[in-house]
Amino acid sequence: MWARAAYLGLRAAARGRWGFTSKADPRGSGRVKGELIQHLERLSLVDFGSQEAVARLEKAIAFADRLRAVNTDAVEPMESVLEDRYLYLRSDSVVEGSCAEELLQNSHRVVEEYFVAPPGNISWSKVDEKQPFSRC
Amino acid sequence: MVKQWKQCQTLFFGGSKITADADCSHEIKRRLLLGRKVSVALKQGRVTPTELCQRCLSLIKKTKFLNAYITVSEEVALKQAEESEKRYKKGHSLGDLDGIPVAVKDNFSTSGIETTCASNMLKGDHIKRVLLRYLASLLRLRSGSTDGIFGPVKNPWSYSKQYREKRKQNFHSENEDSNWLITGGSSGGSAAAVSAFTCFAALGSDTGGSTRNPAAHCGVVGLKPSYGLVSRHGLIPLVNSMDVPGILTRCVDDAATVLGILAGHDPKDSTTIQDPVKPFTLPSLTDVSKLCIGIPKEYLTPELSSEVQSLWSKAANLFESEGAKVIEVSLPHTSYSIVCYHVLCTSEVASNMARFDGLEYGHRCDSDVSTEAMYAATRREGFNDVVRGRILSGNFFLLKENYENYFVKAQKVRRLIANDFVNVFNSGVDVLLTPTTLSEAVPYAEFIKEDNRTRSAQDDIFTQAVNMAGLPAVSVPMALSSQGLPVGLQFIGRAFCDQQLLTVAKWFEKQVQFPVIQLQELMDDCSSVFENEKLASVSVK
Numbered sequence: 001m002w003a004r005a006a007y008l009g010l011r012a013a014a015r016g017r018w019g020f021t022s023k024a025d026p027r028g029s030g031r032v033k034g035e036l037i038q039h040l041e042r043l044s045l046v047d048f049g050s051q052e053a054v055a056r057l058e059k060a061i062a063f064a065d066r067l068r069a070v071n072t073d074a075v076e077p078m079e080s081v082l083e084d085r086y087l088y089l090r091s092d093s094v095v096e097g098s099c100a101e102e103l104l105q106n107s108h109r110v111v112e113e114y115f116v117a118p119p120g121n122i123s124w125s126k127v128d129e130k131q132p133f134s135r136c
Numbered sequence: 137m138v139k140q141w142k143q144c145q146t147l148f149f150g151g152s153k154i155t156a157d158a159d160c161s162h163e164i165k166r167r168l169l170l171g172r173k174v175s176v177a178l179k180q181g182r183v184t185p186t187e188l189c190q191r192c193l194s195l196i197k198k199t200k201f202l203n204a205y206i207t208v209s210e211e212v213a214l215k216q217a218e219e220s221e222k223r224y225k226k227g228h229s230l231g232d233l234d235g236i237p238v239a240v241k242d243n244f245s246t247s248g249i250e251t252t253c254a255s256n257m258l259k260g261d262h263i264k265r266v267l268l269r270y271l272a273s274l275l276r277l278r279s280g281s282t283d284g285i286f287g288p289v290k291n292p293w294s295y296s297k298q299y300r301e302k303r304k305q306n307f308h309s310e311n312e313d314s315n316w317l318i319t320g321g322s323s324g325g326s327a328a329a330v331s332a333f334t335c336f337a338a339l340g341s342d343t344g345g346s347t348r349n350p351a352a353h354c355g356v357v358g359l360k361p362s363y364g365l366v367s368r369h370g371l372i373p374l375v376n377s378m379d380v381p382g383i384l385t386r387c388v389d390d391a392a393t394v395l396g397i398l399a400g401h402d403p404k405d406s407t408t409i410q411d412p413v414k415p416f417t418l419p420s421l422t423d424v425s426k427l428c429i430g431i432p433k434e435y436l437t438p439e440l441s442s443e444v445q446s447l448w449s450k451a452a453n454l455f456e457s458e459g460a461k462v463i464e465v466s467l468p469h470t471s472y473s474i475v476c477y478h479v480l481c482t483s484e485v486a487s488n489m490a491r492f493d494g495l496e497y498g499h500r501c502d503s504d505v506s507t508e509a510m511y512a513a514t515r516r517e518g519f520n521d522v523v524r525g526r527i528l529s530g531n532f533f534l535l536k537e538n539y540e541n542y543f544v545k546a547q548k549v550r551r552l553i554a555n556d557f558v559n560v561f562n563s564g565v566d567v568l569l570t571p572t573t574l575s576e577a578v579p580y581a582e583f584i585k586e587d588n589r590t591r592s593a594q595d596d597i598f599t600q601a602v603n604m605a606g607l608p609a610v611s612v613p614m615a616l617s618s619q620g621l622p623v624g625l626q627f628i629g630r631a632f633c634d635q636q637l638l639t640v641a642k643w644f645e646k647q648v649q650f651p652v653i654q655l656q657e658l659m660d661d662c663s664s665v666f667e668n669e670k671l672a673s674v675s676v677k
Contacts, residue, residue: 081606
């Protein structure tokens with residue numbers, strides 16, 4: 001079970017002048033906690049694994065916050081540097097495929113021509129796993 | 137002496153070996169057939185592809201301590217050499233590079249991500265077979281300098297005579313090997329392999345500087361082509377809007393040769409431009425008086441080492457003294473560039489890593505409780521801290537409540553950064569000249585003291601803006617530092633003006649005459665080759 005109490009104890013880190021060589025502050029800013037952690041883990045399907053990882057995320061967020069200083073009024077977001085060109089679309093004709101056997105060979109668990117997965121209607125919860133901050 | 141000279145010639149002259157076996161796409165095969173000229177030595181039978189291949193394989197074995205290679209598919213390589221030989225005998229070589237050993241970074245077709253390319257997630261022979269694309273799987277390279285399950289790659293310069301001599305002067309008494317240097321990354325293996333002469337060219341990938349950074353540290357040429365010029369089909373994506381395959385070679389001419397073969401539209405990668413692209417030869421510039429070189433003032437950061445700074449100055453003066461116009465320019469949003477890159481990169485990584493769930497390919501854990509539990513456990517086992525950290529950061533920025541303020545904001549800042557470059561080039565600048573890295577390669581022991589994100593922020597500082605703008609850039613080794621280690625400088629060109637960029641780089645390379653690495657293993661092999669660096673290259677004049 002997540003130790004929420006541990007997070008509530010986190011204090012905001014002293015915000016010094018940012019430089020490339022700033023050392024990792026294990027305390028973090030306390031922004032990322034409790035529900036947000038669980039939410040992110042569920043979305044990512046990877047876990048933080050440790051308090052240091054949470055602190056690293058907080059530092060990453062603080063780093064990203066520097067973008068607020070940039071004036072982007074009337075600036076369109078750029079999705080691709082090739083936005084002025086049309087993507088190539090090939091004709092809708094079948095030219096390859098029929099490699100089911102090869103593809104199936106990649107999987108660890110197949111039955112005939114099916115990839116086999118465990119039951120899908122059970123939502124993942126860390127509680128069930130009983131492994132807070134498990135690391136491999 | 138004559139005999140040794142001949143031996144060296146046979147070792148280093150040769151055709152290429154980006155072969156087109158059955159798994160390659162049609163496009164590459166077609167491109168390979170457009171070779172400009174047949175290698176003189178192979179044509180004349182002075183060396184055979186098999187000999188070339190064997191020499192490289194032997195060097196790979198001798199330099200195993202560098203840990204540059206993950207997989208050396210010896211049999212496949214020799215078989216391909218044989219086929220190349222047959223082609224030459226019949227006079228049907230595939231082109232300039234037929235028969236030349238080329239190494240490939242392990243995220244082309246097999247493994248996952250930039251910094252953890254040797255990832256538990258995709259280890260396994262069965263993966264390699266099916267996901268094979270494009271270039272010969274003949275020599276699969278280690279990517280990544282410090283991460284990954286196969287251990288870090290060691291910079292060949294750690295073992296060079298030039299570096300060792302400097303260190304003795306400092307009276308260091310520690311174990312020779314304990315203070316080895318990093319290669320930089322993430323295409324560290326590719327750079328080390330080329331630097332140690334184990335292959336003639338190597339493919340890397342470049343998302344934020346991953347080709348140029350190790351190139352600078354390992355004293356080789358690292359080219360990042362324009363985005364959209366070279367197909368990404370088969371390259372496992374990290375950041376789709378910034379990734380490009382990178383090319384590492386020992387000289388600029390070779391990079392141009394490889395680029396000429398790889399560039400062009402690929403129906404399997406719809407982000408490749410459809411303009412026709414032809415292989416090209418680089419002219420040898422003699423007159424640079426019509427060139428305008430831009431020096432971005434924001435790149436002069438306090439963190440830049442004084443040695444690199446002085447070499448950068450020296451290079452600018454070199455251009456000026458030869459008649460080029462050298463001006464200071466401004467890229468105003470430079471200080472936000474690394475932040476912007478950080479947000480966009482982690483966001484796209486979070487999305488791109490979602491495919492690794494263990495169901496259809498890759499590592500799969502033993503859990504059978506539920507699909508999600510299986511995915512979670514698989515990913516916990518398969519990804520290391522760095523990757524997990526990026527995924528979590530990325531997903532934070534992509535949360536509904538954060539999307540506008542972080543992701544979209546970063547996209548807007550990206551446009552500002554790209555526009556900065558456009559404005560500078562529109563003002564008459566042909567090529568920008570900047571450092572590639574903050575300093576020379578550092579010892580591994582020092583490198584691991586900082587976490588990955590901090591290191592990335594440092595390492596990619598000069599290189600990532602180029603990826604965001606999609607421009608071509610090349611790192612060219614300039615000189616050795618006071619420690620005897622390579623320092624490279626970066627040239628940035630206009631979009632799709634890769635040829636012009638490489639022409640300038642080639643001129644510069646000729647002016648600076650960067651020394652050849654003196655490695656014991658190579659010197660045992662062939663000592664007189666180091667008297668003429670040109671022999672180490674693919675291109676034959």
